[in-house]
Amino acid sequence: FTAVDLIRTKRDGGALGPEQIDWLIDGYVQGRVAEEQMAALAMAILLNGMDRQEISRWTTAMIDSGQRMDFSGLRRNGQRLPTVDKHSTGGVGDKITLPLAPLVAAHGVAVPQLSGRGLGHTGGTLDKLEAIPGWRADVDHDQLLRQLETVGAVVCAAGGDLAPADKKLYALRNVTGTVESIALIASSIMSKKIAEGADALVLDVKVGRGAFMKDQAAARELAETMVALGTDVSVATTALLTDMSTPLGFAVGNACEVAEAQDVLAGGGPSDVVELTLALAREMLAAAGVDEDPADALRDGRAMDTWRAMIAAQGGDPHADLPQAAVTETVTAPRDGVVTGVDALEIGMAAWGLGAGRARKEDRVLAEAGVVLHAKPGDTVRQGQPLATVHTDTASRVESVVQRIHTAYTLTNTQPERPVARDLILGRVVA
Numbered sequence: 416f417t418a419v420d421l422i423r424t425k426r427d428g429g430a431l432g433p434e435q436i437d438w439l440i441d442g443y444v445q446g447r448v449a450e451e452q453m454a455a456l457a458m459a460i461l462l463n464g465m466d467r468q469e470i471s472r473w474t475t476a477m478i479d480s481g482q483r484m485d486f487s488g489l490r491r492n493g494q495r496l497p498t499v500d501k502h503s504t505g506g507v508g509d510k511i512t513l514p515l516a517p518l519v520a521a522h523g524v525a526v527p528q529l530s531g532r533g534l535g536h537t538g539g540t541l542d543k544l545e546a547i548p549g550w551r552a553d554v555d556h557d558q559l560l561r562q563l564e565t566v567g568a569v570v571c572a573a574g575g576d577l578a579p580a581d582k583k584l585y586a587l588r589n590v591t592g593t594v595e596s597i598a599l600i601a602s603s604i605m606s607k608k609i610a611e612g613a614d615a616l617v618l619d620v621k622v623g624r625g626a627f628m629k630d631q632a633a634a635r636e637l638a639e640t641m642v643a644l645g646t647d648v649s650v651a652t653t654a655l656l657t658d659m660s661t662p663l664g665f666a667v668g669n670a671c672e673v674a675e676a677q678d679v680l681a682g683g684g685p686s687d688v689v690e691l692t693l694a695l696a697r698e699m700l701a702a703a704g705v706d707e708d709p710a711d712a713l714r715d716g717r718a719m720d721t722w723r724a725m726i727a728a729q730g731g732d733p734h735a736d737l738p739q740a741a742v743t744e745t746v747t748a749p750r751d752g753v754v755t756g757v758d759a760l761e762i763g764m765a766a767w768g769l770g771a772g773r774a775r776k777e778d779r780v781l782a783e784a785g786v787v788l789h790a791k792p793g794d795t796v797r798q799g800q801p802l803a804t805v806h807t808d809t810a811s812r813v814e815s816v817v818q819r820i821h822t823a824y825t826l827t828n829t830q831p832e833r834p835v836a837r838d839l840i841l842g843r844v845v846a
């Protein structure tokens with residue numbers, strides 16, 4: 416083959432054969448296919464799509480560019496431990512992994528969460544956990560296995576040998592306007608998740624202003640594509656479509672999200688965070704064949720015990736005070752009204768502007784930075800009442816962010832005819 420011929424095939428709306436895809440992915444990792452050729456191909460794929468067979472082979476080729484993890488030997492008390500993994504396509508205030516991983520692990524299921532860092536307006540699970548003094552994201556393979564057998568949950572950074580073709584391709588897509596392709600997103604996410612080697616996978620596919628997928632039809636197509644990819648390789652995969660038009664919970668940032676996750680683990684916390692944590696936990700437990708109600712483990716402290724063990728196993732002090740911001744400012748309602756919307760994208764951008772996220776991979780994030788909301792859709796506010804408090808390190812970051820917070824809030828003068836209700840879980844996709 417030649418790269419140019421294969422680019423022409425996709426440009427003209429044709430399909431690539433299995434050997435052609437293997438050759439392309441291998442050639443790209445080895446450097447025989449140049450960056451500019453892969454960029455042109457990615458654009459042709461974004462414009463013309465890939466069929467199911469192409470996406471499936473593309474995913475397998477990216478998995479085969481690296482190592483697959485194997486958890487089949489995990490044992491506790493002589494019994495094989497089932498493994499279940501969760502993936503979210505990314506949102507604002509999405510701290511669900513923090514309470515979810517220990518909650519599911521508290522039921523005797525191993526949860527290996529290989530997670531990422533934030534880029535752009537969505538946060539990263541590792542950045543959030545690094546707000547905990549001492550906590551380390553780097554866990555070697557032996558510790559990963561040991562921690563799964565003892566504690567049951569690990570949240571850590573993925574090693575470089577997990578789908579390296581995807582790492583290279585994702586970096587290229589980020590700078591060539593080719594991220595927003597369902598075929599490329601589905602194969603990117605699923606190559607990493609399948610290589611992680613869990614028995615089952617639960618996907619949280621976000622929909623709305625704060626998500627990649629702005630409408631339900633696109634989110635459903637992405638979910639169906641990913642569920643099919645998992646099912647093809649015998650990883651039991653289900654997906655929930657969930658709302659990301661409004662941030663999850665009240666806290667958006669790093670340390671403040673850890674604090675909110677701990678509230679959930681203590682049996683309290685915002686109702687939307689609790690609802691989604693329990694919905695995903697039920698999916699994960701069902702996939703592992705466990706017939707128990709996860710709400711019990713939030714009430715009786717088992718999930719909190721597992722959280723503390725998980726944090727301590729990675730060097731963190733679960734009882735330490737979390738970093739506090741040097742500068743805080745409270746944004747207040749400009750007039751009386753009813754909150755009918757809090758735009759997740761604006762709030763995510765605000766948290767980013769405060770230092771909670773990064774613009775380039777090598778940037779450092781501020782643990783103490785973030786936005787804490789005081790009013791959510793449905794709340795009635797009086798003029799001067801707090802809408803949100805911003806947390807950061809320097810006053811100069813605050814000004815532009817305050818405007819974003821005002822933009823994020825939609826206030827109406829009159830009580831809406833129907834109550835402002837949020838449908839958090841919009842759909843479920845199974846094979």
Ligand code: URA
Nearest residue numbers: 585599600601603604
């Ligand atoms: N997350 C990924 O891992 N890959 C994508 O392509 C998009 C989001």
